Amino acid sequence: MPRPACLEPLVRGAVPSATRVAGALAARPVPVVAFTADHLPHLVDADDYTDLLAPHLPGTAPASGRRLAALCLARLAGAPSWQQAAGDLAMDPLKAARAANTLVQRITDPDAFWDSAERLARRYHRRGLVDYGVRRRALATLTAVPHAVLYQVCRPLDHDVTLQRRRHAAAWVWQHFTGGDVREAPAYDPRLWPSASTESVREGWRRFAAWIPDTVAAHLTAYGHGLLHPDTPGGT
Structure with missing residues (x-):
């Protein structure tokens, strides 16, 4: 439903933007992750997503959330922007943009979200890296x-x-x-x-x-x- 114009300032103040979520990543210490975007699937494991990142993305379809999670891991691997993360993954740019620009606005605690993303990165590394790019x-x-x-x-x-x-x-x-x-x-x-x-x-x-x-x-x-x-x- 369309929101009344008078509510827009309140909504903008309460909902993190894509820039705020990316800014929270930039402000964090550089994570030690020994993998590249080639080691990432386009959709992270469903159980991992449900366990770690789904709680930060209420109301999100699992496939969309798993796609955003893959983009987040590509950011942790060194991609300086969401667009570059999608390019590194050879992911459909339109689907990546929808995930990065829309879904991140559902994240109310960016720091906690990136904590969970780093935990997911460590899980992938412990299990052994797979070259999904190949x-x-x-x-x-x-x-x-x-x-x-x-x-x-x-x-x-x-x-x-x-x-x-x-x-x-x-x-x-x-x-x-x-x-x-x-x-x-x-x-x-x-x-x-x-x-x-x-x-x-x-x-x-x-x-x-x-x-x-x-x-x-x-x-x-x-x-x-x-x-x-x-x-x-x-x-x-």
């Missing part, structure tokens, strides 16, 4: 899993290997290895679905994600490893 680049053209690959595990389950299922499988592999928003998977480029609406494509993904059995998931994981490490035994 994965994103390696899988950037994965628009469909080959028929022969999917046939091996779908045929015993009496499931046909359609082009749509091959594309959903490709999106699953891409998301599994990059930690990205599945809606941005190369397999969901609108040009590949000229006769399907966005909602029907997403519904197809939801059905695929709900259906995929462990045997298929394990097979697709092995296939993805082969794409990322073609020189190892069993790689493709």
Whole structure:
């Protein structure tokens, strides 16, 4: 609902702006973080986000909050601005801008927020760094899993290997290895679905994600490893 004009000065005084949140970061001691933006997924782990950063972002859709968390980690890794953080992550600039310019206004205690972001950074470092940047680049053209690959595990389950299922499988592999928003998977480029609406494509993904059995998931994981490490035994 539109706010009455008389309330605007009060709202501006009560809600931190993007500049105030970024300013709180600039005023902090430089954190010791031994990673770069390439070591970050576009969406941080869902459980980590819920545990550490969600309490600072009330009313925020999880995917949007997880995207902002990734941008925050890129800032901690040295990006001097939100725009540069998005560039370092090769993230969609419009989605990054919405997260950085809008969601941060929900943060009422910037210092506590950055404390939580630093705790998240330390978690990622303790678990062992993954080069998500390499994965994103390696899988950037994965628009469909080959028929022969999917046939091996779908045929015993009496499931046909359609082009749509091959594309959903490709999106699953891409998301599994990059930690990205599945809606941005190369397999969901609108040009590949000229006769399907966005909602029907997403519904197809939801059905695929709900259906995929462990045997298929394990097979697709092995296939993805082969794409990322073609020189190892069993790689493709």
